[in-house]
Amino acid sequence: MPYLDQIDPIAVSLGPVKVHWYGLMYLLGFAVAWWLGARRARAGRLPGVTEAGFSDLMFYTMLGVVLGGRIGYMLFYGFADLLHDPLSLFRVWEGGMSFHGGLLGVLAAIGWWSRKHRLHFFDTVDFIAPLVPAGLGFGRIGNYIGGELWGKPTAGTFFDGWGVVFPRALPEPFASMSPAALRAQFETGALNAFARHPSQLYQAALEGLVLFCVLVWYSRKPRPRYAVSGWFALLYGCFRFLVEFVREPDAQLGYLAFGWLTMGQLLSTPLILLGLYWLWKSRSSPTLEPESR
Helix, strand or coil: CCEECCCCCEEEEECCEEEEHHHHHHHHHHHHHHHHHHHHHHCCCCCCCCHHHHHHHHHHHHHHHHHHHHHHHHHHCCHHHHHHCHHHHHCHHHCCCCHHHHHHHHHHHHHHHHHHHCCCHHHHHHHHHHHHHHHHHHHHHHHHHCCCCCECECCCCCCCCCCEECHHHCCCCHHHCCHHHHHHHHHCCCCHHHCECCHHHHHHHHHHHHHHHHHHHHCCCCCECCHHHHHHHHHHHHHHHHHCCCECCCCCCCCCECCCECHHHHHHHHHHHHHHHHHHHHCCCCECCCCCC
């Protein structure tokens, strides 16, 4: 039985100020990352780094997520719009964030911070990697609540009769109906043919929960340099590549090749290769031991 997604994307309205669930999900992801990272920093997992130094690291990585995510989205998914209207880069309220762009922003922030604190770049990356999946998971839940980045239709497939109806993905005349009228149509079964894969929830489960559990468990004790980063890149790349098969490609891009290759898959392929390389490299790399405190 399909489900109709009619969750209000606005969590709180205070006069003209509207707080969206998507923004709250970002804050929740940052809060979990900060909490877990602070615990590990106090345990000496970043030798020589004080709590103030860790706070600086989190501030710069959060800045890298936001700036890199927005710039990456415009370069990877909205380059034509950026050329036509360069100011669109700053209209963040219109939506549009890229994980791969955010990742590059985070790596740039880590590089700057690591050099300042005289730490090996990958020692810091290994420390940060287990903190990232929480934000990915909550972010995908925010996508689901906002009814965006939906999956492909399930009608006529093995999953026929199951899925989620996203109002923003409906054709006319359904798209312009009021929520009450749309609910009435749904209850008659008229919208069942428009059910789609909730790919946002698939990603929240794989890139968020599963990746978080694996990395936190794996990094519970010191590992060779590159190992934690390698597992992060490999698993995220594989999870994202697989979910893209049931996720609707970006309308402005469509499929890039072979009738199935999406931009998400194209950008995830280097991560899979890098993950394999870093895991291989970790076999002959030193292990950073925690500092006694």
